[in-house]
Amino acid sequence: CWACGLDQDFQELPDGIDTRVGNDGTALSGGQKNRISLARSVYSRRSLMVLDDVLAGLDTRTERLVFNRVLGPQGLLRKIGSAVVLATHAIGWLRYADTVLVIENGKLSYRGKPEDAPASFIRSHAGQPEYEAEDESDNTSPADIPMKTSRSSSVSSSITKRQANWQLYKSYFKSFGRFGFINFTFLIIGFSALQCVQQLVLKWWAGAEATSPSELGKWVGILGAITLIFVVDVFLTLWAGFIVYFPKSSLYLHLQQFTALVKVRYSAWGGKETGSITNRFSQDISIIDGQLANALLNVLAGIFDVIAMTSIIIVATPFIAATIPPLVAVFWIIQKIYLRTGKQLRIMDLEAKAPLCTHFLETVTGAATIKAFGWPKSYREKNDKLLEESQIPYYLLESVQNWLSLVLNLVVAGLATVTMAIVVKLRSTSDAGYVALALINIMDIGPILEMLVVAWTQLETSMGAIARMKEFMEDTPEEEQGKINPPSDWMTEGGITISRLEASYSDIAPSTIKDINLQIKPGQKIAICGRTGSGKSSLASAVFGLLHISSGHLKIDDVDVTQVSQELLRSKMIALPQDAYFTTGTVRENLSLRKTDTLQRKK
Structure with missing residues (x-):
């Protein structure tokens, strides 16, 4: 750092050598970036170094100082015996090279000593200043440079704010447009209601014991009409959701976030991490397009299906109504346990991918440097480690989901056993058709409940994407727009x-x-x-x-x-x-x- 003249910069930076450089080094000047890159090369102590115009962007004094301490006759690279290939347009330093290569039009036009360089090349660069390595007046040594310590060694992390759930849902439903969510909900209600009506019609048809062609035609017509309406309702539900409302919602939210991005105040942009921003526009938008949309559809369908099935079970076997309160309590406890664990695991699953994404972007951006320093192996190992760590929450979530399936199936099996025991006891007063209808719905309600709990957890977790989006829009300061309207000829002079x-x-x-x-x-x-x-x-x-x-x-x-x-x-x-x-x-x-x-x- 002393050789590259960074000692003075460390004294001026707010946290010294521990100052955060920001996204792509926005907190550093162009010259500071070049000198830090050069210092990194010097630290490597390789026997061969290829430097591509590393002195560009430096003022005359700093350029002279860095050249003397690193590349000059008494420079560090001379002392450690490193061979140096320096590509430069500044011919003032060529006199200190052992051999000069002149390239013109992609071909090697000269190779030899600096003093024997062709006159045409010297004339074309005659306007450049001559540098003297011996002119360095700086006699300081690395031991004389006081290092400024960091005011804070901890790295602040962004913690997602907890927002009230109803506010998040309100923001999400608002993106459907006026009455959009209400219309979509009514379509799903019709979907669940028509399923139950189909079952009731089949029961009534069986109880009517219709044998004449006219009676059979009537029941077939009724069932066919209900089935046709059901198919149309399913089509309209899927069309409205995946063709109209979900894409409209995603586009609306994406435009809001993108508007906040393009209007961000530049002074607040330097501390933003590229990986985090990329995650918001890739992973979060993907969650809104896929997981959130599917979870909302499954939750609404599951809620109304459970209500409809429970109603049929109570109507068919009224004595089962006595088991509803304890069953509700049991299901509430199960979903509470699963929701608390599953939601945290899903959040961990999302957050575990952010370091992997950041590392990938850094690798793509710095591919040349990684290859030059021989870091591909360590970067691959780090990528494998981050990839493995990012998968841990997913496998834990799968285990928790298997636990949920097992517990719900046991509860449903217990309910079916209780129902059959009561039916056998009261078989003389029970309607066989209604009992069959109740048993069918009891067996169907288990998978529906499992789907509902999983979808509810996924919905709660996926709403985290909406929360992060709202946080980004609220915490990203917008540029101040002044209130003065200057005349139309403003800035024609430029004073x-x-x-x-x-x-x-x-x-x-x-x-x-x-x-x-x-x-x-x-x-x-x-x-x-x-x-x-x-x-x-x-x-x-x-x-x-x-x-x-x-x-x-x-x-x-x-x-x-x-x-x-x-x-x-x-x-x-x-x-x-x-x-x-x-x-x-x-x-x-x-x-x-x-x-x-x-x-x-x-x-």
């Missing part, structure tokens, strides 16, 4: 006035730029200089409205940028950051950021 400006990358972070006073007249060309991490990019970001301004004023053409719409502010200027952004597509589309067909029409 900038900055007075006592203090700004930071987040509301709680220390100020990155402090007490800046500056006036830029229209038409002037201003160069902002300073060592890496000094605040050059931060000042430019503040002008573009990306930083949190805690005090002072930043005015463009006498209009405070915090008092106008941020969209309007950015539409009036162009900013080119250190890390260029490219969309997928052609060069033409990246040049214009418009669709190709639009450009072709304008030709």
Whole structure:
């Protein structure tokens, strides 16, 4: 770290060497990223190092300091005897190389000593400064550098807020549209009611002892009409759920979350983890599309099926009504135990996949570095370990679900045994048709109850996706939109006035730029200089409205940028950051950021 000039940066960072770098290193400047990457290479102490323009993005003083301490005649790499291949466009350092390779048009045009480099190559780079390694005035050593300790060694974690269930359900049902959920519920009620009516019609038909063709035709017609209505109701239920309401709900929730994402305040974005955000737009949306939709359908169908079956059982065998209260108590205890355990296991199952997703994204992003440092084996081992840990809650959940199935089947078997014992005792007064109907529903109610408890648990757990989505939308601060409407010719001159400006990358972070006073007249060309991490990019970001301004004023053409719409502010200027952004597509589309067909029409 001393060799790469990071000692001063550690003194300035809020938590020293333990400062969180943020998503993709957003808390670090471009030069700091390069020097940390170089320090990581030096720590490896490999006998061969290939460095691709590692001095880019450094100010002149820092570049000289880093070169002297790492690559110079007395640098660390010289001392440990490492062979170094340095790709660079800065010819000022070539004099310290043993051999120079000049590549032009993809071919090797020269190989030899620096002093014998071709004149054409020297002339093409004549405007670049010459560096002197012996000019280093820094005589400090690593032992002389005080290391700033972290203010907090613990990593804060995001804990999902507990929200009232009714609020979550209200938000979810609202996404179905006006009267959408009510219409869907009535379709499911019709589905359950028609099933019971079919059974009752069959019982009445059997009791009528119809033998004439007209009587048989009447009962066949009645049963056929009810069956046809039942089929239509099932079709309408599935069509309304999976074609209309569920996709509409998912799209509505996704757009709400995406709107919060694109409107997020940049100063609050740096601390967000890419894996967590990706999970919200992949896993959570998948849960809403699949698990939540299926769970809601199964819960509603299960509730109304159980009500209908219980009603038939009580009507068919009234003496069974005496067992309903204890059975309700037993089922309530069972679902309470399963719900408490199953819900936690499902949450653990969801959360256990987040580290795996984050590790995968980090691996994809840093594939080149991982290969260069020889880390593929350790990354594969870590991936296998995270994958195995992510499966543990799933297998535990399967075990708990098997326990639920066993217990419910035992309870239903006990109910059937009690019913048969009572029927045998009271066989002289029992209607055989109704007894058969009651036994059929008793045998059917077991799987329905199991499905209902499992679906209810899955629904409660899947609502966690809605809770996380609401938390993201509520806890993601939106950019402040000023109330001043500037004139239409605003920013035609481009004069900038900055007075006592203090700004930071987040509301709680220390100020990155402090007490800046500056006036830029229209038409002037201003160069902002300073060592890496000094605040050059931060000042430019503040002008573009990306930083949190805690005090002072930043005015463009006498209009405070915090008092106008941020969209309007950015539409009036162009900013080119250190890390260029490219969309997928052609060069033409990246040049214009418009669709190709639009450009072709304008030709």
